[in-house]
Amino acid sequence: MSVVPVEELFTVFNETAMIIQEELACTYLEALAETGENIFQGSILQRDELSELTIKRLTKSYDSIHLNRFSNEEIRKSFQLAILKGMKEIVQHNHQMTPDAVGMLVGYLVDKFVHDQSFRLLDPAVGTGNLLTTVINQQQSKAVEAIGLDIDDILIKLSYVNANLQQHPIQFFNQDSLEPLFIEEADVVVSDLPVGYYPNDLRAADYEMKAEKGHTYAHHLFIEQSMRHVKAGGYLFFIVPNGIFESEQAPMLHEYIKKYGIIQGLLQLPLSLFKNKNAAKSIFILQKKGEGVKPPKQVLLVNLPSLSKTAEVEKILSKIDGWYKENK
Structure with missing residues (x-):
């Protein structure tokens, strides 16, 4: 055998x-x-x-x-x-790896939205590089250069080894991604955003989405930092908590996105992927405003079925296809 x-x-x-x-x-x-x-x-x-x-x-x-x-x-x-x-030896909340099926879906969406034959991809919370390399592996016949950042030195080392073994040209930076970044602008951002409060209020004060009192949500700051480092018209694909627009800091997020971005889509991931419904997430697709960038006639809103139900997933993918043809 x-x-x-x-x-x-x-x-x-x-x-x-x-x-x-x-x-x-x-x-x-x-x-x-x-x-x-x-x-x-x-x-x-x-x-x-x-x-x-x-x-x-x-x-x-x-x-x-x-x-x-x-x-x-x-x-x-x-x-x-x-x-x-x-x-399993060191279970830390922020070290959860993006499920494979979700990485594949993000890769599919990047391939659908981004038509350039070569582009620069950024993941500001790269972790072990699993999401980033999953996405790159799905960009058939496109040349992708990538940048990955993470504050955890072990995770970034695993990312670096992961990329080398797959022979992907990725630059890695071991730093707090919310500190100033000295990187070239990206065409596309993908990230499974770290969720929770950012403890450094002094650094958060440099951001438009800073909380008026107390700590600011890290995932909001990651969205703002990503928006600063992507080109005009560039796409951003974030994995975000389902309740992202319902928190007490959500009004600032709304304001920020209205000012700088265009919402293209929100795809709610199946609950079966998560331990409980409070941990459930969605894929949030944004586009940075720029010359000639128009909002879609309607935002792509999808509730994804269990990813093991092939026929239902096929239906959803053809719905995304139809939406794309109509809006793009």
């Missing part, structure tokens, strides 16, 4: 990460980043810190696979599985 490529590659990522984790007494995720870098570089970079026996075990495991036999999606999925395993 042949081994499924994703399982075969996951086994190597997982076993070698566990070997490194034990020998270097680090976390699984740190070890995974190290082993991913070894596989990409084609050599063991921690030789000075490892025993001869460990080097032999790692070499044997690495020699059993050749990356060029795997597609980018197989590499991404197997690396993602290993990351998910590591995340």
Whole structure:
């Protein structure tokens, strides 16, 4: 019986990460980043810190696979599985990974809305790079350069390894994305926005959406920061909480979007994807105002069925198709 490529590659990522984790007494995720870098570089970079026996075990495991036999999606999925395993050790609220089906849907929407054969893509909350690389993998025959930012040094290292293994040209910055950014303007933004309050009131004061009292919502500030760093007419695809327009700070969000953007669509994701309905999210599509940018005749509003119901999903995709032809 042949081994499924994703399982075969996951086994190597997982076993070698566990070997490194034990020998270097680090976390699984740190070890995974190290082993991913070894596989990409084609050599063991921690030789000075490892025993001869460990080097032999790692070499044997690495020699059993050749990356060029795997597609980018197989590499991404197997690396993602290993990351998910590591995340169980350190469950932090903001470290939830974007579900695959959602990443695929965002990739489909980016492909539909963005017709340039080459463009620059920004994710200001890149995490492990899973959403960003899922989207890039779906831009068939388009050349995509990307920029990813994250404040967490382990996540950004995993992102960097993830991108290298898939051979994607992505620049990474390990910083608070709400601090000033020294990056080129992007054509498109995708992001699964961090939800909650931003603790740095001094920095928040530089934003139009700052709260009049108390902390400001981080997800509002991420929308504003993204809008500042995307070109006029550029598209922004955000994964946002369902109640984003119902919070006490929502009026400022309304005002800001009215001033700088055009709402293209809101696609409510199926509740079955989330632990409870309070955690449920939607895909929010914005376009930055610019010369010749017109609002759609009507905003694309969709309630997505369970993504396992293929026939119903097909219907929705053809509805999106119809809307696109009529409005674009």
